[in-house]
Amino acid sequence: MENPKIAISDLNLFIGKQHILKNINAEIPSKKITVILGPSGCGKTTLLKSLNRLTDLNTDVKVSGSIMIDNEDILTTKRDITDIRKKMGLLAQRPYPLPMNIYNNIAYGLRISGRKNKRFLDKRVEHYLRQVNLWEEVKDRLRDPAAALSIGQQQRLCLARGLAVDPDIILADEPTSALDPISSQTIEEKFIELKNNYTIILVTHILRQARRIADHVIFMYLGEIIEQGPAAQIFENPQEEKTKSYFQGMFY
C-alpha cells in the first residue's frame, strides 16, 4: 500500500494475563473507509482504542509493537498524548454528549485548544452542526442542554464535536448500533462524504453496512487479523475459511 495513514506492526496487547490483540499487522489507507469486522469479543474495540491510546486507561495493560501514524510511532512518541488524540475523532457505540449545552459541546474542543473568540466560535459551531445535518434542527435552541436531544441527534452532535477539533482520522465503534434507521443512514452518508478529507475507521456488526461503505476491510477473529484487503476483494473472493463462514452468517 502506498503511503498508508496508519501502519500497525507486531502489535500485541495484554490486559492482565489475557492476550487480547495478537501480532496485529495492518495498514490503513488514507482518506478511505476501513471497516473492521469480526465476531463479538474478537478485539475490534480494543484495536480501535489502542489507536488513540485510550487503552492506557485500563489497569495492567501491556502493549508492544508499533503504531505509525504519519510516520510517528504513537506508542513511543515523546509528544503529548493529548496532541495525538486531537488528531482522531472518536464516535462510540452510544452517544456521550458532554454535560453542557449544545453550543458548548461543539465549542469545548476549540476552547481547550485556546480558541476563545466568540465570533470565531459562533461560525465554527454553525459550520460543524451544518456538516452533520443538525443545524436546522437545533439552531433555535443552541443553549439547551445536549441531554435534551434525541439519541440520533446526540450521535450526530458527537460527530460534529469530534470534527470540530480538526482531526485527520475518525474512529467509529459501531456508531449506528443504538440509532434508528434514518439517523443511521445520515451517519453513513456523512461518512461517505467525509472520506474525501478524513481517514475513517469503522467497526461494525452490520454486514450490509460494511458492504455499502467499506473501501478496505479488516477481518478479525479471537484477537488476530485473519484477512485484510480492498473491500471488493474481501467480499467477493475471501481466501480464508473463517472469513467465508462469517460472511455466510455462521457466527456473529
Place this chain on the structure above:
Amino acid sequence: MNIKKIEERFFRVLMFCSTVIIATTLMLIIFSILYKGLPSVSWEMLTSTPKGGFYFGKGGGVLNAIIGSLYLSLGATFLAFLFGLPLALYMNVHLIKHQKLVNGIRFVLDLLWGVPSIVYGAFGFTIMIFFGIRASLLAGIITVTLFIIPIMVRGMDEVLKSVPRGLLESSLSLGSTQAETSYRVYLKQCIPGVITAILLSFGRAIGDAASILFTTGYTDYIPTSLNQPTATLPLAIFFQLSSPIVEVQNRAYASAVILVTIILIISILARVFSSKFHKNKINF
C-alpha cells in the same frame, strides 16, 4: 397463593413498615423539639448574647452560639471542600487505571468515617497541646475539617465513580487533559451530587458536639478573631440541657430549633442553587 405472591407481599409489607417507622420517628423528634422549643424561641434569643444570669433563666440569647456555629461549620466545610474535591476528582480521573490504590483510599476513608468524632476531638486536642495552642475557632475548624473530609470525599466519590467510562474517553479523545476532564466534564456532570456531599458534611459539621468540646471551647462573646474560643449551638444545647432550671432546659430545645432551621435554610439554598446545574447532567 403461590410462593412468588407471598414473597411479593412480604417485601411490600416490610417496605411499608420501615417507611412508617422511620417517618414517625423523625416526626416525633421534630415534633418534640418544636413543642418544647418553639415557645422559647424569641427575638431576644436570636439577636443577643447571654446576659448576666442567663444560665439561671434570665435575659439574653444564643447569638454567640449561632454566629460561632456558622463560622465553624462554614469554615470547616469550605476547607474540607478545598482539599476534598481535588482528591475525589483525582481518585476518579487521574487514578482510573490504579483501581487497587483507589479502593485502598476508599477503604481508609470509610474507616475514618467510622471513627467517633470524640476521637477527632481528642486528636485535635493533643496537637493543640503539642503546639501550645489554646481552644479556639481555628483549632475547632481544623478538627472539624479533618472529621468531615472523609464524609465529603466519599460522598463526592460515589457520584464521580458513576460517571460512565465512555464520557471519560470522549473527553480525552477531544484532546482534554485529565485536569480539564476533571473540572470541565466530571464536575459539571456531578454538580448535584457534589452539592449533596457538601450539604451532608455541613450538616455533620454544624451538628457535632464531641469534636469541638475540647478544641473550640465556649464563651459568651462573639469571636472577633480565629484565636478566640467560640460558642457553638450543639454545646449550647448540651450545657443548657444539663441545667436543673426548666427555663434554661427549654432554651436548649429552642437552640435545637434554631440549629435545625439553619440546616433547613442552607439545604434549600443549596438545592435551589444546584437545580440551576441539574439540567446539563446527562442521564446515561
